[in-house]
Amino acid sequence: MVTRLILASMLLAAAAGTAFAEIGGGDIKFEVKGESDVVFSHADHVRDNEVKCTACHDKLYLNVKKHRKVSAKQMNLGESCGKCHNGKDAKINVADKSRCTECHEQN
Ligand code: HEC
Ligand code: HEC
Protein backbone atom coordinates (compact mmCIF):
# COMPACT_ATOMS: atom_id res chain seq x y z
CA MET A 1 0.00 0.00 0.00
CA VAL A 2 2.75 2.41 1.00
CA THR A 3 4.77 1.50 -2.08
CA ARG A 4 1.70 2.09 -4.26
CA LEU A 5 1.22 5.56 -2.82
CA ILE A 6 4.87 6.42 -3.34
CA LEU A 7 4.71 5.17 -6.91
CA ALA A 8 1.56 7.20 -7.59
CA SER A 9 3.10 10.40 -6.28
CA MET A 10 6.25 9.76 -8.32
CA LEU A 11 4.17 9.40 -11.46
CA LEU A 12 2.32 12.60 -10.65
CA ALA A 13 5.60 14.44 -10.17
CA ALA A 14 6.87 13.07 -13.49
CA ALA A 15 3.69 14.22 -15.27
CA ALA A 16 4.00 17.71 -13.76
CA GLY A 17 7.63 17.72 -14.90
CA THR A 18 6.62 17.09 -18.50
CA ALA A 19 3.93 19.75 -18.37
CA PHE A 20 6.47 22.38 -17.42
CA ALA A 21 9.38 21.17 -19.52
CA GLU A 22 10.13 23.52 -22.37
CA ILE A 23 9.32 22.11 -25.79
CA GLY A 24 11.67 23.09 -28.61
CA GLY A 25 12.44 26.77 -28.25
CA GLY A 26 9.50 27.42 -25.86
CA ASP A 27 7.27 30.46 -26.32
CA ILE A 28 8.74 33.08 -28.63
CA LYS A 29 7.56 36.66 -28.49
CA PHE A 30 7.64 38.76 -31.65
CA GLU A 31 7.49 42.46 -30.91
CA VAL A 32 5.52 43.98 -33.74
CA LYS A 33 5.38 47.65 -34.73
CA GLY A 34 1.94 48.90 -35.77
CA GLU A 35 0.19 45.74 -34.56
CA SER A 36 -0.07 43.91 -31.27
CA ASP A 37 2.69 41.45 -30.42
CA VAL A 38 2.63 37.79 -31.37
CA VAL A 39 3.59 34.85 -29.16
CA PHE A 40 4.57 31.74 -31.08
CA SER A 41 4.11 28.52 -29.10
CA HIS A 42 6.38 25.54 -29.80
CA ALA A 43 4.09 23.41 -27.60
CA ASP A 44 1.01 24.22 -29.72
CA HIS A 45 2.85 23.21 -32.86
CA VAL A 46 5.15 20.37 -31.86
CA ARG A 47 3.14 18.70 -29.10
CA ASP A 48 -0.50 19.49 -29.92
CA ASN A 49 -0.36 19.50 -33.72
CA GLU A 50 2.59 17.19 -34.36
CA VAL A 51 4.48 19.60 -36.60
CA LYS A 52 8.05 18.31 -36.98
CA CYS A 53 11.06 20.46 -36.02
CA THR A 54 12.36 20.10 -39.56
CA ALA A 55 9.21 21.70 -41.01
CA CYS A 56 10.51 24.99 -39.58
CA HIS A 57 14.21 24.51 -38.80
CA ASP A 58 16.55 25.57 -40.27
CA LYS A 59 14.91 26.67 -43.50
CA LEU A 60 12.31 29.06 -42.07
CA TYR A 61 13.83 29.91 -38.68
CA LEU A 62 17.13 29.76 -36.86
CA ASN A 63 16.80 31.38 -33.43
CA VAL A 64 15.73 34.62 -31.77
CA LYS A 65 19.16 36.25 -32.18
CA LYS A 66 19.30 35.48 -35.90
CA HIS A 67 15.68 36.44 -36.50
CA ARG A 68 14.92 37.49 -40.06
CA LYS A 69 12.13 40.03 -39.93
CA VAL A 70 9.30 39.41 -42.33
CA SER A 71 6.62 41.96 -43.29
CA ALA A 72 2.90 41.19 -43.31
CA LYS A 73 3.03 41.47 -47.11
CA GLN A 74 5.81 38.88 -47.38
CA MET A 75 3.89 36.68 -44.97
CA ASN A 76 0.82 36.85 -47.19
CA LEU A 77 3.08 35.66 -50.03
CA GLY A 78 4.05 32.56 -48.08
CA GLU A 79 7.04 33.52 -45.94
CA SER A 80 7.49 32.74 -42.22
CA CYS A 81 4.14 31.83 -40.58
CA GLY A 82 2.50 32.32 -43.99
CA LYS A 83 4.30 29.22 -45.32
CA CYS A 84 1.63 27.16 -43.55
CA HIS A 85 -0.94 29.68 -42.35
CA ASN A 86 -2.50 30.09 -45.76
CA GLY A 87 -5.91 28.57 -45.01
CA LYS A 88 -4.88 25.26 -46.58
CA ASP A 89 -1.95 23.73 -44.65
CA ALA A 90 -3.12 25.39 -41.42
CA LYS A 91 -6.59 26.78 -40.79
CA ILE A 92 -5.61 30.25 -39.57
CA ASN A 93 -4.86 32.34 -42.65
CA VAL A 94 -2.48 35.31 -42.35
CA ALA A 95 -4.48 37.15 -45.02
CA ASP A 96 -7.89 36.66 -43.39
CA LYS A 97 -8.89 39.90 -41.66
CA SER A 98 -11.22 38.08 -39.27
CA ARG A 99 -8.36 35.96 -37.89
CA CYS A 100 -5.50 38.44 -37.27
CA THR A 101 -6.12 38.33 -33.51
CA GLU A 102 -5.55 34.60 -33.33
CA CYS A 103 -1.85 35.48 -33.59
CA HIS A 104 -1.83 39.22 -32.72
CA GLU A 105 -3.27 38.99 -29.25
CA GLN A 106 -5.12 42.03 -28.01
CA ASN A 107 -3.10 43.44 -25.14
C1 HEC B 1 5.98 25.73 -36.75
C2 HEC B 1 7.36 26.16 -36.75
C3 HEC B 1 8.32 25.60 -35.74
C4 HEC B 1 8.49 24.29 -35.37
C5 HEC B 1 7.75 23.06 -35.81
C6 HEC B 1 9.61 24.29 -34.44
N1 HEC B 1 10.08 25.55 -34.26
FE1 HEC B 1 11.67 26.10 -33.12
N2 HEC B 1 11.36 28.07 -33.62
C7 HEC B 1 10.33 28.54 -34.41
C8 HEC B 1 10.34 29.97 -34.43
C9 HEC B 1 9.35 30.86 -35.14
C10 HEC B 1 11.45 30.37 -33.64
C11 HEC B 1 11.93 31.81 -33.42
C12 HEC B 1 12.84 32.15 -34.56
C13 HEC B 1 13.06 33.61 -34.77
O1 HEC B 1 12.89 34.41 -33.83
O2 HEC B 1 13.43 33.96 -35.90
C14 HEC B 1 12.07 29.14 -33.15
C15 HEC B 1 13.20 29.09 -32.33
C16 HEC B 1 13.74 27.93 -31.82
C17 HEC B 1 14.91 27.88 -30.95
C18 HEC B 1 15.71 29.08 -30.49
C19 HEC B 1 15.04 29.75 -29.31
C20 HEC B 1 15.74 31.04 -28.93
O3 HEC B 1 15.45 31.52 -27.81
O4 HEC B 1 16.52 31.60 -29.71
C21 HEC B 1 15.13 26.55 -30.65
C22 HEC B 1 16.22 25.98 -29.75
C23 HEC B 1 14.10 25.78 -31.32
N3 HEC B 1 13.26 26.65 -32.02
C24 HEC B 1 14.00 24.41 -31.28
C25 HEC B 1 13.00 23.67 -31.88
C26 HEC B 1 12.87 22.22 -31.75
C27 HEC B 1 13.83 21.32 -30.98
C28 HEC B 1 11.76 21.87 -32.44
C29 HEC B 1 11.10 20.51 -32.54
C30 HEC B 1 10.85 19.84 -31.27
C31 HEC B 1 11.21 23.10 -33.02
N4 HEC B 1 11.98 24.16 -32.64
C32 HEC B 1 10.09 23.15 -33.83
C33 HEC B 1 9.42 27.77 -35.09
C34 HEC B 1 9.31 26.39 -35.03
C1 HEC C 1 -0.21 32.99 -38.13
C2 HEC C 1 0.00 34.13 -37.30
C3 HEC C 1 -0.32 35.50 -37.83
C4 HEC C 1 -1.51 35.94 -38.37
C5 HEC C 1 -2.80 35.16 -38.57
C6 HEC C 1 -1.32 37.32 -38.70
N1 HEC C 1 -0.06 37.72 -38.37
FE1 HEC C 1 0.71 39.59 -38.62
N2 HEC C 1 2.52 38.95 -37.97
C7 HEC C 1 2.76 37.71 -37.41
C8 HEC C 1 4.14 37.67 -36.94
C9 HEC C 1 4.84 36.51 -36.28
C10 HEC C 1 4.72 38.93 -37.23
C11 HEC C 1 6.16 39.38 -36.94
C12 HEC C 1 7.03 38.97 -38.11
C13 HEC C 1 8.49 39.22 -37.89
O1 HEC C 1 8.85 40.03 -37.03
O2 HEC C 1 9.28 38.60 -38.60
C14 HEC C 1 3.66 39.72 -37.87
C15 HEC C 1 3.81 41.03 -38.30
C16 HEC C 1 2.80 41.84 -38.70
C17 HEC C 1 2.94 43.27 -38.99
C18 HEC C 1 4.25 44.08 -38.90
C19 HEC C 1 5.04 43.93 -40.17
C20 HEC C 1 4.61 44.90 -41.21
O3 HEC C 1 4.39 44.50 -42.36
O4 HEC C 1 4.46 46.11 -40.89
C21 HEC C 1 1.70 43.74 -39.34
C22 HEC C 1 1.33 45.17 -39.69
C23 HEC C 1 0.78 42.59 -39.28
N3 HEC C 1 1.49 41.47 -38.90
C24 HEC C 1 -0.56 42.64 -39.58
C25 HEC C 1 -1.40 41.54 -39.63
C26 HEC C 1 -2.80 41.60 -40.06
C27 HEC C 1 -3.53 42.87 -40.49
C28 HEC C 1 -3.28 40.32 -39.99
C29 HEC C 1 -4.64 39.81 -40.41
C30 HEC C 1 -5.06 40.11 -41.79
C31 HEC C 1 -2.19 39.48 -39.51
N4 HEC C 1 -1.08 40.24 -39.31
C32 HEC C 1 -2.30 38.11 -39.28
C33 HEC C 1 1.87 36.65 -37.34
C34 HEC C 1 0.59 36.65 -37.83
Ligand code: HEC
Ligand atom coordinates in the same frame (compact mmCIF):
# COMPACT_ATOMS: atom_id res chain seq x y z
C1 HEC D 1 5.33 24.36 -40.80
C2 HEC D 1 3.98 24.90 -40.75
C3 HEC D 1 3.68 26.02 -39.76
C4 HEC D 1 4.35 27.21 -39.57
C5 HEC D 1 5.58 27.70 -40.28
C6 HEC D 1 3.62 27.94 -38.56
N1 HEC D 1 2.53 27.21 -38.14
FE1 HEC D 1 1.15 27.77 -36.71
N2 HEC D 1 0.16 26.02 -37.01
C7 HEC D 1 0.49 25.03 -37.92
C8 HEC D 1 -0.48 23.94 -37.83
C9 HEC D 1 -0.46 22.66 -38.67
C10 HEC D 1 -1.40 24.31 -36.82
C11 HEC D 1 -2.64 23.56 -36.30
C12 HEC D 1 -3.58 23.08 -37.30
C13 HEC D 1 -4.36 24.13 -38.07
O1 HEC D 1 -4.50 25.29 -37.64
O2 HEC D 1 -4.85 23.79 -39.17
C14 HEC D 1 -0.97 25.63 -36.33
C15 HEC D 1 -1.63 26.33 -35.33
C16 HEC D 1 -1.31 27.60 -34.92
C17 HEC D 1 -2.07 28.38 -33.96
C18 HEC D 1 -3.31 27.90 -33.22
C19 HEC D 1 -2.83 27.11 -32.04
C20 HEC D 1 -3.93 26.45 -31.28
O3 HEC D 1 -3.87 25.21 -31.15
O4 HEC D 1 -4.82 27.15 -30.81
C21 HEC D 1 -1.45 29.58 -33.84
C22 HEC D 1 -1.87 30.74 -32.96
C23 HEC D 1 -0.28 29.56 -34.72
N3 HEC D 1 -0.23 28.33 -35.35
C24 HEC D 1 0.62 30.59 -34.85
C25 HEC D 1 1.75 30.57 -35.67
C26 HEC D 1 2.72 31.66 -35.79
C27 HEC D 1 2.66 32.96 -35.03
C28 HEC D 1 3.66 31.26 -36.71
C29 HEC D 1 4.86 31.99 -37.21
C30 HEC D 1 5.79 32.55 -36.20
C31 HEC D 1 3.29 29.92 -37.14
N4 HEC D 1 2.14 29.53 -36.49
C32 HEC D 1 3.99 29.18 -38.07
C33 HEC D 1 1.56 25.04 -38.77
C34 HEC D 1 2.53 26.03 -38.87
